[in-house]
């Protein structure tokens with residue numbers, strides 16, 4: 071899951087928005103790549119009546135797959151500061167574990183807990199390991215801190231938009247890291263600007279940061295009431311976000327009322343903890359906490375000596391201090407609305423060892439494969455997968471069908487982004503070059519090949535050709551998610567409807583187009599029931615609902631109020 075064919079490049083996606091034009095250069099490049107006519111100015115339109123100032127263009131062009139979201143992380147040590155827990159190191163390792171969620175830039179901000187004036191900040195473009203060298207880590211000394219790894223959805227992939235954002239308020243410094251995208255960004259932006267606040271970027275994450283700084287119209291009697299300010303923001307902007315917000319000596323962990331983006335809590339255990347020594351899940355529950363962490367995903371917890379505790383609930387505001395953690399508020403959704411956790415976290419985004427809703431992502435993916443085998447059986451000699459994220463579903467398909475699993479593809483993890491390859495031919499080769507066929511496993515075989523998703527349809531065709539060239543007798547494609555037909559407004563870079571191959575052809579035509587003997591998708595009902603199969607949360611508690619908008623067109627919080 072580490073390689074994304076992201077064509078954003080160092081200039082990355084940028085947004086030409088209602089009050090600025092900084093996205094135009096990249097917008098034009100994206101248009102050229104898409105073969106569209108360019109007209110000057112923010113309000114210019116293409117022949118197809120697509121506005122240049124739409125966010126969609128602002129994100130730049132991508133060759134294949136869905137590009138990710140972001141990873142947020144926070145850590146605080148408990149007890150008398152300073153303690154033995156190396157908070158900057160914990161955050162850095164936490165971000166490395168979240169690297170698959172965003173590879174454009176990363177940042178860490180720490181506080182020693184004493185002064186409301188000074189935070190230690192280090193941010194940069196690129197991968198976590200390249201940004202945080204020894205010198206940077208020394209500078210980040212602190213007892214609490216937050217971190218971010220970014221895939222941009224609003225505002226360019228540039229240093230100025232790297233997170234966490236830090237602002238200095240009348241009540242001290244404030245730092246914010248955000249995963250998600252504000253659906254009503256435009257109206258909130260107008261509101262904040264209308265209150266006399268200047269914004270220095272087009273980032274919705276900076277907007278959140280500044281909105282938190284606004285003094286409430288009714289005033290505050292005993293200094294700032296941060297939970298009340300957060301609550302107020304959540305009512306103004308109900309989705310989508312998971313936030314970590316740092317003040318001098320506290321962190322607030324916040325998940326939007328729809329629970330659209332993931333966020334979970336972990337407890338840093340003493341080094342001698344039996345849980346860390348033998349990994350037994352029931353141990354560690356009663357161990358004293360040496361600190362607390364909050365993270366987009368739980369996959370990195372063991373690597374930092376932490377134990378997964380639970381998810382942050384939709385709408386919950388958790389305060390983390392040196393005394394421990396406590397829920398300070400829960401902001402409700404409208405009564406008629408379900409939780410809308412992104413179902414694509416299960417399909418593709420999250421690391422397979424992360425836990426959501428009481429189940430491991432890997433188990434949900436396997437269950438999708440089982441369901442797919444029930445819905446779309448085929449006679450074959452072997453079941454195989456497109457690595458990486460198709461593999462768990464392929465194992466599920468194999469178990470359900472009784473057809474043995476065998477690897478047929480080797481993935482070269484060192485193939486870089488395809489944006490450096492100029493021509494269509496070379497870019498297409500780029501997809502094929504990512505994989506090699508295990509020819510002895512392939513020759514003469516009837517293969518069921520499982521992938522997690524088809525987006526633009528650029529990956530699967532060259533792979534089928536590779537397998538046929540290696541002697542495959544038949545190649546049947548089974549996709550462990552339904553056809554992707556609609557854009558996402560909640561932090562995922564899903565292409566335009568026109569670019570999504572499922573809007574151009576049904577599965578029969580697509581099979582023909584990519585050279586498969588057959589091609590079938592998992593149904594929406596099949597995906598939802600596979601995800602529900604091992605889930606521990608209960609829909610009757612208002613939990614366990616999922617966003618399927620990119621599959622069904624039913625958006626949990628409506629469509630954006632600005633111009634997409």
Ligand SMILES: O=P(O)(O)OC[C@H]1O[C@H](OP(=O)(O)OP(=O)(O)O)[C@H](O)[C@@H]1O
Nearest residue numbers: 071134135458459524525526527528529
């Ligand atoms: O239809 P397309 O637009 O070509 O994209 C679909 C492919 O993109 C993703 O894989 P990717 O190689 O990005 O990551 P992975 O290694 O996690 O599978 C996804 O798993 C599909 O294989």
Ligand SMILES: NC(=O)CC[C@H](N)C(=O)O
Nearest residue numbers: 139140222223224249250
């Ligand atoms: N992918 C994300 O979650 C991005 C967060 C935020 N919208 C940004 O562009 O920085």
Ligand code: SF4
Nearest residue numbers: 412413558617619620
């Ligand atoms: S539209 Fe799709 S990718 Fe976006 S939040 Fe919903 S399920 Fe996730």
Ligand SMILES: [Mg+2]
Nearest residue numbers: 456457458459
């Ligand atoms: Mg893939």
